[in-house]
Amino acid sequence: MPKKNTAYLSIMLVTAFMGLMLAVQFRAANRAPGGIPTDRAKEMMTELKQVNHERDNLTKEINDLTYKLNQLNKGRTEALNALNSELGKVRMLAGLVTVTGPGIEVVLDNPENGGKTTSPELSFIQDQDLLGLVNELWGSGAEAISINGQRIIATTEIRLAAPFININTTRVVPPYQVLAIGSPDSMANALELPGGLVEYYRDIGFQVTVEKHDDLTIPAYAAR
Amino acid sequence: MKNKSFYLILVLIGLIMGFILAVQFRMTSNIAQNESPSIDRPIALAQELDKAKESRDEQQKKVDSLRGQLDQAAGGPELARVKEELDRARKEAGLTELRGSGVEVTLNDSNNVLQPGENPNFYVLHDGDVLSILNELKAAGAKAISINDQRLISTSEVRCIGPTILVNKNQRLSPPFVIYALGNPETLANALKMKGGVVESLQIWGIQVDVKKVDKVVMPPYSGGLVFDYAKPSK
Numbered sequence: 001m002p003k004k005n006t007a008y009l010s011i012m013l014v015t016a017f018m019g020l021m022l023a024v025q026f027r028a029a030n031r032a033p034g035g036i037p038t039d040r041a042k043e044m045m046t047e048l049k050q051v052n053h054e055r056d057n058l059t060k061e062i063n064d065l066t067y068k069l070n071q072l073n074k075g076r077t078e079a080l081n082a083l084n085s086e087l088g089k090v091r092m093l094a095g096l097v098t099v100t101g102p103g104i105e106v107v108l109d110n111p112e113n114g115g116k117t118t119s120p121e122l123s124f125i126q127d128q129d130l131l132g133l134v135n136e137l138w139g140s141g142a143e144a145i146s147i148n149g150q151r152i153i154a155t156t157e158i159r160l161a162a163p164f165i166n167i168n169t170t171r172v173v174p175p176y177q178v179l180a181i182g183s184p185d186s187m188a189n190a191l192e193l194p195g196g197l198v199e200y201y202r203d204i205g206f207q208v209t210v211e212k213h214d215d216l217t218i219p220a221y222a223a224r
Numbered sequence: 225m226k227n228k229s230f231y232l233i234l235v236l237i238g239l240i241m242g243f244i245l246a247v248q249f250r251m252t253s254n255i256a257q258n259e260s261p262s263i264d265r266p267i268a269l270a271q272e273l274d275k276a277k278e279s280r281d282e283q284q285k286k287v288d289s290l291r292g293q294l295d296q297a298a299g300g301p302e303l304a305r306v307k308e309e310l311d312r313a314r315k316e317a318g319l320t321e322l323r324g325s326g327v328e329v330t331l332n333d334s335n336n337v338l339q340p341g342e343n344p345n346f347y348v349l350h351d352g353d354v355l356s357i358l359n360e361l362k363a364a365g366a367k368a369i370s371i372n373d374q375r376l377i378s379t380s381e382v383r384c385i386g387p388t389i390l391v392n393k394n395q396r397l398s399p400p401f402v403i404y405a406l407g408n409p410e411t412l413a414n415a416l417k418m419k420g421g422v423v424e425s426l427q428i429w430g431i432q433v434d435v436k437k438v439d440k441v442v443m444p445p446y447s448g449g450l451v452f453d454y455a456k457p458s459k
Binding site for chain 1: 230234237238241244245248265266269270272273276277279280283284286287290291293294297302303306307309310313314316317318319351352355356359360362363366367368369376377378379380381382383385386390392393394396448449450451452453454455456457458
């Protein structure tokens with residue numbers, strides 16, 4: 001009889017312990033998916049980097065503007081120089097001046113002999129493709145872009161008017177030569193990364209080349 | 225005989241318990257290892273980010289006021305000509321506030337109920353969708369465009385990061401996205417709503433697009449820095 005009693009006791013102990021453990025286990029398992037994925041940290045890091053970069057740019061801009069304001073009060077020639085220098089910078093942003101500098105050249109052409117498929121959506125370059133390319137280049141720090149000699153400015157459209165593409169209401173035809181001034185490495189890397197735009201274009205069948213240049217010239221926007 | 229089977233059960237329970245204990249231990253120690261850095265780091269980053277954004281906004285205000293001062297600065301008649309040109313260039317570059325009539329386009333993710341097995345990717349907004357709307361507006365003659373109060377200039381990009389959009393390299397916007405475009409309201413609205421046009425192709429996926437003609441649009445100026453590290457004016 002006493003032997004049986006201790007056995008029951010130990011079984012009770014064991015089951016109680018197991019119940020406790022089950023509860024702990026359940027809570028732990030429940031919490032795991034609630035943890036913040038490392039992706040979020042990565043995303044925030046990228047955003048932080050970008051905000052800091054913009055802040056540095058703003059600091060440069062503040063110094064520049066403060067200097068120009070000081071020049072204004074110094075004398076006639078200084079004031080004229082300061083205003084002209086600001087004018088030059090703004091006109092450059094507006095795309096009204098021809099600019100030179102290092103950058104990349106992307107040449108995009110339709111697939112040879114009609115491509116792999118017969119579907120026209122897949123066998124020739126559409127406005128969406130050029131829009132995506134230009135967007136990617138701005139995103140990776142391009143300072144000026146042109147396509148077949150057409151400067152891309154704030155109001156520039158890239159629009160399919162089959163079978164041609166209109167840019168700045170001017171008809172352009174393939175091969176599309178896209179020039180971008182900016183850091184050649186960061187722009188080329190952004191385009192050529194695995195799963196990036198260049199790979200996508202090649203998969204569709206387009207002919208793509210990306211070339212870095214030390215000295216490119218991008219024409220001014222020709223006002224109409 | 226009865227005692228023996230009883231002991232066998234005890235041994236079995238003991239074995240199972242040992243196993244569970246081991247699994248439990250490994251799991252909790254695993255969680256403890258993963259959890260502490262991944263929770264702490266985003267929180268620390270979020271605080272950094274808030275600080276950085278605050279000082280960015282402060283500096284943006286400073287730049288705005290300095291640009292204003294430069295405009296107001298007194299000068300002789302020979303400066304007036306340069307100032308006039310500067311004004312015009314600023315307008316074209318997107319550095320001034322503009323007012324006029326135009327359209328308001330509101331974009332939001334699809335409200336379609338997803339059927340099992342369907343690709344949810346088709347039903348959320350992508351940067352390409354926003355790009356094609358912006359492009360259509362430009363083709364229809366929009367003079368200036370903003371999205372969630374961010375003025376878009378020539379160098380502006382639109383990028384998807386999760387459910388949010390990043391524009392002007394450092395401004396993160398979240399849905400709904402409200403696009404304003406300055407121009408002839410009739411032309412702009414018709415270009416978007418045209419048969420087989422952008423709006424129709426987005427509505428196939430259930431993406432919510434709302435186009436409204438507006439009499440008064442206030443276009444905020446671009447207030448970022450103008451820094452050219454690579455491009456130089458050619459002589």
